[in-house]
Amino acid sequence: EVQLQESGPSLVKPSQTLSLTCSVTGDSITSGYWNWIRKFPGNKLEYMGYISYSGSTYYNPSLKSRISITRDTSKNQYYLQLNSVTTEDTATYYCASYYYGSSWFAYWGQGTLVTVSA
Amino acid sequence: DIQMTQTTSSLSASLGDRVTISCSASQGISNYLNWYQQKPDGTVKLLIYYTSSLHSGVPSRFSGSGSGTDYSLTISNLEPEDIATYYCQQYSKLPLTFGAGTKLELK
Numbered sequence: 001e002v003q004l005q006e007s008g009p010s011l012v013k014p015s016q017t018l019s020l021t022c023s024v025t026g027d028s029i030t031s032g033y034w035n036w037i038r039k040f041p042g043n044k045l046e047y048m049g050y051i052s053y054s055g056s057t058y059y060n061p062s063l064k065s066r067i068s069i070t071r072d073t074s075k076n077q078y079y080l081q082l083n084s085v086t087t088e089d090t091a092t093y094y095c096a097s098y099y100y101g102s103s104w105f106a107y108w109g110q111g112t113l114v115t116v117s118a
Numbered sequence: 119d120i121q122m123t124q125t126t127s128s129l130s131a132s133l134g135d136r137v138t139i140s141c142s143a144s145q146g147i148s149n150y151l152n153w154y155q156q157k158p159d160g161t162v163k164l165l166i167y168y169t170s171s172l173h174s175g176v177p178s179r180f181s182g183s184g185s186g187t188d189y190s191l192t193i194s195n196l197e198p199e200d201i202a203t204y205y206c207q208q209y210s211k212l213p214l215t216f217g218a219g220t221k222l223e224l225k
Contacts, residue, residue: 044216044218045207046216047214061213062213092160096162102167103150103209103214104207105152105162105207106173108162108163110160111162
């Protein structure tokens with residue numbers, strides 16, 4: 001069974017960098033697409049981007065200047081960095097995956113709440 | 119970006135009811151529409167993909183339909199474990215976008 005688990009700081013100060021890790025078991029991140037999605041207070045979901053099986057990336061243009069998604073295939077982990085955060089980046093961050101040829105998120109992590117506050 | 123609208127933000131229903139949740143897209147999305155369930159503990163599960171295909175392990179009381187810009191999720195016989203928030207998501211164009219969610223509550 002594919003399982004994803006987010007980890008990282010729960011509190012980040014404004015203007016700093018938000019960094020999260022998604023640890024994957026049950027599948028290799030060298031197959032499929034590995035994504036980040038966030039849910040704001042009030043329930044709005046925003047798609048942030050992916051890193052693919054080949055290492056290529058896509059970022060939501062709304063975030064393009066601030067976001068980076070990278071990976072470590074030896075650890076079967078991938079990462080999110082979001083620079084210059086503000087209080088509006090306070091959200092629950094999810095990692096999720098879909099397979100090549102589909103664009104439905106079949107597997108999700110449980111989510112991690114990140115609060116941006118001084 | 120394609121905007122996904124779920125006009126009903128919350129919905130009250132009784133156990134055993136047939137419930138329909140609607141979602142509309144700002145342009146045609148050629149059935150590239152998925153549905154997800156988010157439980158109060160934050161757990162998210164895929165229910166329906168490509169408008170009407172039932173994801174593995176999802177009870178058959180869930181079904182999806184639609185075309186063009188208008189889509190719906192139906193729960194045929196509401197069970198207690200179905201109390202959750204439901205989101206639609208389009209994958210016709212990047213960036214992928216979600217509806218605002220419909221929270222299903224017990225009457």
